[in-house]
Amino acid sequence: MARFHPPASFRLKTLVAAALFGLASLGAQAQTAVAASQIPNPTTEITQSGYSPVYLGVDTETATVPSNPATAGGAPTISRAYVMRIDLFAPGISLETTQHSGPLNTTAETISQFAARTGVRAAINGNFFAPCCNPQPEPKTVIGLLVSNGNVVSPLTNDPTQSEAVLAVTRQNRAFIAEAPDISQPELRLIQTAVAGSAILLKNGQDVSAQSPNEGDPLNPNPRTVVGLSEGGRFLYMVVIDGRLPGYSTGTTNEQSAQLMKAIGATDAINLDGGGSTEMVRADQIGKPFIVDTPSGGAERFDAVGFGVHALPLPRLPF
Structure with missing residues (x-):
């Protein structure tokens, strides 16, 4: 059988195409390697x-x-965080906290119960409280300032070891973070939610x-609830960090929580x-x-304070 011998020009074009294909493959591999290095x-x-x-x-x-x-010298671990960023200037946005009830400050309920009762779109737990931690709707003493709908449910504390860090929002949704001794009585009267x-x-x-006091075990990894504000106070950040869940999420120290809050866009934050x-x-x-998250106790705790946001649904896009 006679063999076909392509002309030299055809062979040259084939070699050039193969070379270009090889260069393209090398380029794609290089891009993949660069992308992988950026993950x-x-x-x-x-x-x-x-x-x-x-x-x-x-x-x-x-x-x-x-x-x-989890143990000294052990393998690196990670913690998983869930973030809500709220535009306090957006239409329909308002905040809600647990109101006064019972013989103490509030009556315990789960955060799901708080959200269902108040109709908020999203909610997290708030202040430290006592006693802890019976799974029932018992009276609770709230530690630190709690303001609900302009009413002071729990007063400012003057004890530097007990919840002096405050997130406050005025009736006009102007938010600020301060230490309790720095909040004057005239300022307190303007606060709608805290x-x-x-x-x-x-x-x-x-x-x-x-500079964290010992309240909340700041130096060891724990599940955390953190709130923060962007520069100028437009955005409120509600953050929970899972912890005490081996192989899934360890929990953070206060320092690690601070670095997370900075990464997500906050300039001021409290634990x-x-x-x-x-x-x-x-x-x-x-x-x-x-x-949304995975409570470390395997079930919802009955907390003293819920902190939630009301919001409108996203607008429907025309087809």
Whole structure:
């Protein structure tokens, strides 16, 4: 059988095409390698999923935080965080906290019960409280400032070891973070909503967590509930960090919480009650909340304070 011998010009074009294909493959491999090198390592870097809108003025994302090993010298671990970013200037946004009830300050309920009762779109737990932690709707003493709908449910504390860090929001949704001794009585009368926690973690973009009092076990990894504000106070951040869940989420120290809050966009932040109280719920259908995180006790705790946000649904896009 006669063999076909392509002309030299055809052979040259074939060699050139093969060379170009090889260069393209090498280029694609190089791009893949560069992309892979840019993927954050969750055991050494904070990772973020990126914000997605869930309600009008409310965005959500997840994040991971490098955490302390469960045992000294153990393998690196991570903590999983759930973030709500609320635009306080958006239409329909308002905040709600637990109102006064019972012979003490409040009556305990789960965060799901709080959200269902108040009709908020999202909620987290708030202040530290006592006694802890019976699974029933018992009277609770709230620690630190709690303001609900302009009414002071629990007063400012003057004890530097007990919940002097305050997140306050006025009737005009102007928010600020301050220590209790710095809030004057005239300022207090302007506050519509407030919760208090153990420590300021960020102040004007600086990590001040090293100044945390011992309330809330600041130096060891724990589940955490943290709130923060962007520069200028437009955005409120509600954050829960799961912990005490081996192989899934370790929990953070106050310093690690501060670094997370800075990464997500906050310049000021405080630590609220954590541990088994840490919880976030969402209600895509008002009155029917679902749990977003994984409470460390395996079930919802009956907390003294819920802190939630009302929001309008996202507008429907025309087809």
